[in-house]
Amino acid sequence: MRVLGISDNHNAGAALTIDGRLVAAVNEERLTRAKNASGFPERAIAETLRVGGLTPAEIDLVVVAGEITPSFFLRRAPRFHQRAKAGSGQFGALFSLYIYYQVAARRLGWPYRLDRRWSQRLLARRLAALGFRCPVEMRDHHQAHAEGAFLCGPFARATIITADAMGDGVTATVSVGRADGRIERVYAQSGLAALNPYYSRVTALLGFTPLRHEGKVTGLAAYGDPARLAPLFRRQLHFCGPGFSTLGHPLRDHPRLGWRRQLWAEPPADVAAGCQRALEEAVTAFVDYWVRRTGVADVALAGGIFENVKLNQRVRELASVAAVSVFPHMSDGGLAAGAALAASGGRPAPLPTIYLGASYDEETIRAELTRAGVRYERPADIADAVAEALAAGEVVPRFTGAMEYGPRALGHRSIYFRADDPSANDWLNKRLGRSEFMPFAPMTTDEAADRFFVGLDGARFAARFMTMCFDCTAEMKRVAPGCVHVDGTARPQVVRREDCPDAHAILTAGERRGRPPILLNTSFNMHEEPIVMSPADAIGAWRAAGFRCLAIGPFLATAGAA
Numbered sequence: 232m233r234v235l236g237i238s239d240n241h242n243a244g245a246a247l248t249i250d251g252r253l254v255a256a257v258n259e260e261r262l263t264r265a266k267n268a269s270g271f272p273e274r275a276i277a278e279t280l281r282v283g284g285l286t287p288a289e290i291d292l293v294v295v296a297g298e299i300t301p302s303f304f305l306r307r308a309p310r311f312h313q314r315a316k317a318g319s320g321q322f323g324a325l326f327s328l329y330i331y332y333q334v335a336a337r338r339l340g341w342p343y344r345l346d347r348r349w350s351q352r353l354l355a356r357r358l359a360a361l362g363f364r365c366p367v368e369m370r371d372h373h374q375a376h377a378e379g380a381f382l383c384g385p386f387a388r389a390t391i392i393t394a395d396a397m398g399d400g401v402t403a404t405v406s407v408g409r410a411d412g413r414i415e416r417v418y419a420q421s422g423l424a425a426l427n428p429y430y431s432r433v434t435a436l437l438g439f440t441p442l443r444h445e446g447k448v449t450g451l452a453a454y455g456d457p458a459r460l461a462p463l464f465r466r467q468l469h470f471c472g473p474g475f476s477t478l479g480h481p482l483r484d485h486p487r488l489g490w491r492r493q494l495w496a497e498p499p500a501d502v503a504a505g506c507q508r509a510l511e512e513a514v515t516a517f518v519d520y521w522v523r524r525t526g527v528a529d530v531a532l533a534g535g536i537f538e539n540v541k542l543n544q545r546v547r548e549l550a551s552v553a554a555v556s557v558f559p560h561m562s563d564g565g566l567a568a569g570a571a572l573a574a575s576g577g578r579p580a581p582l583p584t585i586y587l588g589a590s591y592d593e594e595t596i597r598a599e600l601t602r603a604g605v606r607y608e609r610p611a612d613i614a615d616a617v618a619e620a621l622a623a624g625e626v627v628p629r630f631t632g633a634m635e636y637g638p639r640a641l642g643h644r645s646i647y648f649r650a651d652d653p654s655a656n657d658w659l660n661k662r663l664g665r666s667e668f669m670p671f672a673p674m675t676t677d678e679a680a681d682r683f684f685v686g687l688d689g690a691r692f693a694a695r696f697m698t699m700c701f702d703c704t705a706e707m708k709r710v711a712p713g714c715v716h717v718d719g720t721a722r723p724q725v726v727r728r729e730d731c732p733d734a735h736a737i738l739t740a741g742e743r744r745g746r747p748p749i750l751l752n753t754s755f756n757m758h759e760e761p762i763v764m765s766p767a768d769a770i771g772a773w774r775a776a777g778f779r780c781l782a783i784g785p786f787l788a789t790a791g792a793a
C-alpha cells in the first residue's frame with residue numbers, strides 16, 4: 232500500500248510510505264527556501280513523490296495530518312493565514328479567537344465535524360487537480376504526533392506523551408502504544424492549558440522571534456539563576472493532575488502586558504532560567520504521573536514542546552521512567568510522517584533512516600561545481616581529505632547523500648569543525664550570521680560515545696538524532712570544550728556506522744590521525760535560512776560564509792576561481 236501523508240500547518244510537508252515503510256519525506260521550506268513555510272505543501276508533495284519514484288495516480292491513499300488545524304477558513308485563504316502569522320502572530324486577538332474556536336468546536340462536536348468535512352473536500356479537490364485519484368482521509372493532529380513518536384521509536388510498548396502549543400483544539404495527550412501498532416489515547420487536555428504559548432511568550436518578551444527562537448531561551452537559561460524567578464513562572468504554569476494548570480487567553484495580549492510586565496527589568500538570563508525551570512517541573516510531573524498510571528515505563532515523546540533538549544534530559548532522569556525516545560522531527564513539521572505510517576498499518580520499529588530527502592549523483596554535483604566556476608578535486612578518499620582539512624584547522628561544510636528529514640543536520644548537510652576550540656562559538660556563529668547561547672553540538676561515534684557522555688543507556692535512540700542533552704564526562708570537557716555548555720551538558724549526535732557511513736568515516740579518519748573521535752557539527756545554512764537542499768544551495772551558502780573548503784559528494788572544493 233502506498234500512502235502519502237501531508238500536513239499544511241506550521242512547517243508544512245509531505246511523507247511517503249510504501250507497505251508501512253517510510254521511503255521519502257520533505258518539508259516545504261527546503262523547496263521554497265522560506266523557513267517554516269506553511270499552507271498546502273504542493274512542492275513538498277511533488278518532491279516526495281519524485282524521491283519515492285511514484286506518480287500521484289499510483290498513490291492508494293492520502294492522509295492529512297490535522298483535521299481543523301488549520302481551520303477550513305485558513306485553508307481556504309492561505310494568504311490571510313500567512314499575513315496573520317507575520318502580523319500579530321502568537322499574541323494577537325485573532326490568535327486567541329482561533330484557540331477559543333478550536334476548543335469550542337471540539338467540545339460541541341458538530342462545528343468540528345463540519346470544519347473537518349469542508350477541509351476534507353477542499354483538500355481532495357486540490358489533490359485531484361494534481362492528479363491524485365485516491366481517497367483523502369483526515370487525521371487528528373495529536374494522534375499524528377503520537378503515531379510518529381511510537382511507530383518510529385524503539386519500544387514495543389510505550390507511554391506516548393504529546394505536547395505542543397495547540398492542534399485540533401488540544402494541547403497535550405497521553406496514549407499507550409502496543410506492539411501491534413494500536414495507539415489508545417487515555418488523556419487529552421484542551422488548548423486552554425497554560426502550556427499553550429507559555430514558552431513562546433517568554434521568547435517574545437526576551438526580544439526573540441516566537442515559534443523560531445525558543446532554543447535560544449533554552450540556551451540562555453543555563454546562564455541564569457532559576458530559583459529567583461521560578462515562583463512567578465510556577466504561578467503561570469504548573470502540573471495539577473491529571474493535566475497542566477489552565478490560563479485564560481485574553482483577547483488583548485502582548486508580551487509587555489500582564490504578569491510579564493514584572494519581568495521587564497529582570498536580567499534576561501534569570502527570566503529564561505525561571506521559565507525553563509517551571510516548564511521542566513510541570514512537564515516532568517505530568518510524565519511521572521502518567522507513567523505511574525499506565526504502568527508502562529518506556530516513554531515516547533513528540534510535539535513542539537519536546538524540541539527542548541534540556542527538558543528531554545529531565546524526563547529521562549525521572550526515576551519512574553526506564554527509557555525515552557523523541558521523534559526526530561518532533562514538531563508539526565513531522566506530522567505527515569506519523570500519519571502516513573499509521574495509515575499504512577505500520578508497527579513500532581526504530582526509524583531505519585532519517586535521510587529521506589533529495590540526493591544528487593556525482594555527475595549532477597560536478598556539473599553544478601563547473602557551472603558555478605568552483606575549483607575542485609576528487610580525492611581518493613573524501614573522508615580522509617575532510618579529516619585532514621579539519622586537522623589543519625579548516626571549517627568544512629559537508630554535503631553528501633540524501634537530505635535529512637527534520638530540524639537537525641545529521642551529517643548529510645552539516646558544517647564540521649574541530650571541537651576543542653571554545654572560541655568557535657563566537658567567531659563561527661558570526662561567520663554564519665547567527666547569535667546563539669547554546670554551544671555548537673558535538674558529533675561522535677557510537678563506539679566512543681560513552682567516553683564523552685553520561686547516561687546514554689535508555690536514550691541511545693534520542694542521541695542518534697540530537698534530540699536530548701547529556702551530562703559530559705571529564706574527558707569530554709577536556710577534549711571538546713567547544714561543544715560543552717556552561718552547565719556541563721551537550722546535545723550530541725551519536726553516529727552509528729550503518730546510519731551515516733560518511734560521518735563515521737570522517738570521525739574515524741580523524742582518530743587515525745591521533746585526534747579524539749569528536750567534531751563540532753552545525754547545520755549547513757546561513758542565518759534564518761532553511762538547511763541547504765541542493766548542490767546550488769550548498770555552494771551559495773558556502774560562498775556567503777566565506778569558508779576555504781567545501782566537501783561536496785566525492786569532491787573537495789576550495790575557494791578561488793576555477
Ligand SMILES: [Fe+2]
Nearest residue numbers: 395398535563
Ligand atoms: Fe503540533
